[in-house]
Amino acid sequence: MKKEKRGRVLSKRGQVAIYVMVALVIIAGVIVIYFLYPDVVTGIIGGKETPQTFLKSEIEPSVKDSIEVLSKQGGYENPEGYIMYKGNRVKYLCYTSKYYEQCQVQQPMIRAKFEDELKNMIQLDVETAVDELIRTYEKRGYSVSSAANPTTNVEISSGKINVRIKAPMTFSKETTETFDEFNIEIKSKMYDLLMIATSIIDFESTYGDSETSLYIQYYPDLRIRKIKLGDGSTVYTVEDVITKESFMFASRSLVWPAGYGIYG
C-alpha cells in the first residue's frame, strides 16, 4: 500500500514538472518570436497600436527619466551655480554671496526653463522614436513619407505635461492618412510644484527666508522639506505625497555669519 501511494505521489510530481516545462517552452518560444517578428506578436495579441500610442510608449520613459533628472537639479540638466547636496547638483534659484542681504533671483521663469530643458533633453529620443515609427510601419506594409526632422514642444500645465511633436508624415496602404503632429500627454503634478517653488523664491528674495507651513493650508497633498546648511544655503524639496513627484532647488539668502562675521 505504502509503495503504491509513493508511486502516485511521484507520478503527480512528474506531471506537474512536465506542465511546468511545457509552459516554459511556450513562454520562451513567444519571447523568441517576439524578438524576431515583433509585428506578428502584436497582431496575435490584437494590440490596437496607433502611431500616437507607438510614439507615446517610445517617448514617455525618456520624458519621465528627464523629469527625474531636472527635478533634482532645480530644473537644469547641467546647472551652473549649484550646491552639491546628497550627490545632486542642486541649482541655486536665488543667491547672494554676501551676509545680511536678501538673495538675487537667478531663475525667474522656473516653469518655462523646465520646459525648455525638458524639450532639449528629449529631442534626440524624439527623433529616434519618429525614425523607429517610420521603420515599424514600413515593415507593416505602409508607405510612409515624412518631412524634415521632427520638432518638439513641451508644455507643463496643471495636472499634466504635454509633449507636442511636430512631425508631418503620411501613411499609405489601402487608404492614406496624414499626420501633422502628435500630442503625448503625461499626468503630472510638476506644474503645481514649480509654482510653489516660484512662491518660495519670492519669499526668499523678499524676506530672506520662507515659512513653509503656510502652504499646508492650501495644499493638502504637499510636503516641503527645508534643510539649512552650514554655509547659509537652504535646500528645498517640494513633494507631492500622492504622486511622489518632487522638485529640489537651493537658495542662499539673508545669511548670518558665525560670530561677528568680521573675518567670515
Add this chain to the structure above:
Amino acid sequence: MIYLIGFVSAGETVSMSDVTVCCEKTNSGLYCQDVREEDCSPDANALPTACASTSFCKPGFCFDSVEGTCLDNVPQMVCNNEDGTWKSEMPAQCELGCCVLGDQASFVTLTRCKRLSSMFGLETNYNKNLKDELQCVMSARADEKGACVYVANPADAQPTCKFVTRSECESESSTSAGEEIKEKESSENESVLEEALGGEEKYGGTLLSPSDAEFHAGLLCSAEELGTDCGMTKETICLAGHEEVYFADTCGNPANIYDASKVNDKRYWSEIIDKAESCNPDASNGGSQTCGNCNYILGAVCRESSSTTGRATYGDNVCADLGCEDGKGEEQMHGESWCVSPGADKVGSKYYRHSCVNNEVLSEPCAEFRNEICIENTISTSEGDFTQAACRVNRWQDCTAQKTSEDCTNNDRRDCIWLDGIEYVLMGAAMNGSTIDKNSLGALREQVKAAGGLKEIPRGACVPEHPPGLEFYGETATSTATTEGTATTAKTGDDSLGVCGQANAVCPVKYEKGLIGGEWECVEHCECLPGGELEQKRVQLCKSMGDCGPKTNYIGVSGSGKGYEVKEVENEKKKD
C-alpha cells in the same frame, strides 16, 4: 572635514572685509553677485561698485507675462534674458487682487487669474479692489449646485445628468454633451489609423443648445424623480479642492458625503445634504470606515484606501488620518510644529523645528552656529492644544555692550540674560591675545575712576541667552569653486577670539608684606586667585559668550584643553 561631508557649496561667498566688484557672471555661473574680482568670470562684465548701482545688475521686479507671476529682487539682465518684463519699481501688472475660481479663490495678479481661469475652463472673475487675502478667500462662495439634466443622444430617450453649478449647466452643457458623444463613437471605431486621424473631424456629435439642459438646484443626479440614467452605487470618490469622501453615482457624478449607513437611503441620494448635517461633523473622521466627512483642519483628508490609510466599508476611498507620532510617542496633528534642541548650546549643536506633515515628522534645522533659535507657542483648541514653532534669528550680537540689567533683558531688541554677581567689569579690551595689555589696564583705571570707584560700576554681565556657535576651527568653509563643483577652502580667519575674549577680565589682587620681612600676603580681592570662589562664576560667564571655555561638543566629547586659564601677572611691586 565634517563640514564638507553633507554638501559642497559651489557658490562664491564674501566676508565683510573683502573688496568686491559687481560681477555679471561668476566663475561658478551665478549672476549679478558682489564678489572678489578673481571670482568673476573672465568673459563677464565686472564693475568696481555694488551691483545695485549698476544698470545691468540693478535689482527690480520681473513680471512673467505668461504665468502672471511677479518676483522682486531680480537683476535686470536675468529678467531680460528670460523674456520677462523688468521694472525698478513695482509695475501695475504685479498688483494683487482677488481671483474667484469656482467655489475657490486666489489672491493673485490679473494675468495670473486669467491663466488659472483658462486652465480650469472658467470665466475670469477678478476683483482688483479686494486688497486683503483673507477677505478674498472668504469671499469665495460655492455657486448653487444641482443636477444638470440633458439628452446626450437624441436617439436615446433617457436623459443623462451632470452635477454642476447653474452657470456651468447653462454655459457648458452643450460642450460636455458633445465630448461625451465623441468619446462613445470613437471607441467603436475599428480603423486604427482612422481613430487617430479623423476622430475630431468626423465625430462632432450632436451639440445641444443650453436651453436643452434643465438645471435642478439642490438635487443630485441620482434623484429618482429626475428619471436620468444615473443611479446609486457603493462607490466613492475624492474631489479636487475638497477634503471629504463622496459617494459617486453610476454616471461618475459626486453625490453626498460618504456615510455607510446611507448607502441605500434613497433620500440621501436625492437631495444635497450640507457638510454640517452629514455624519460626525465635529470630528476629523480620520481612519473612519463608515464616515467620509473628513475635516482637514482637524487632520483628515480624502485619500485612496491603502494599508496605511485604512479601508472604508464601501468604496476605495477613506478619510486618511494625517497626524503623526513624535519622538516621545505623543500624537501630533497635521500642521503642528515644535522645537527640538538636542544638546542645546553645546559646540556644534543647533536648534531644530519638527513638524507633522501628511503623516510624517519633518525635521527642519535652524541656521548653523545657532544663528537661529527655535521658538514655539501653543494655543488651545476644541481638539486639544495646537503647537506652532519657528526658527528665528538669535539676536545675541550686542549683549556684551549692555551695561544695565534693564537694557540687557529688553526682549524686544535682543536675546540676552543678565548674570548677577559677576564682579568687575568685562575687560576684554585689556587683554591682547594671552597677555595683559598694561596700557589698556591704565585706561581701565581711568574708567573706574571716572565712574566714581569700582563699587559704582554695575555688578553683573549681559550675555547671550542662547550662546552662539563659532567657526573656530582651522579652515573656514568659505569656498571658491568651479562650475564642476570642486570646492577649495581657504583660511580667512575667525573671530572666536574676539567673541570669547570679551569674557576676559583683570582682577587687581593686592598683596602686602611686612616692613621687617615675611611673605607676601593677599589682602584685597583674594577671591580672584586661582581656585578662589570667583573662578567658577567666571567660567560660567565664559561659557555664556558662545563656543568658549570648558565645553563639550554636541556628541558629548570635551575639548582638548582646559578651556580657560587664570594667569597671575606681577604688575607693580613696591620695593621692600
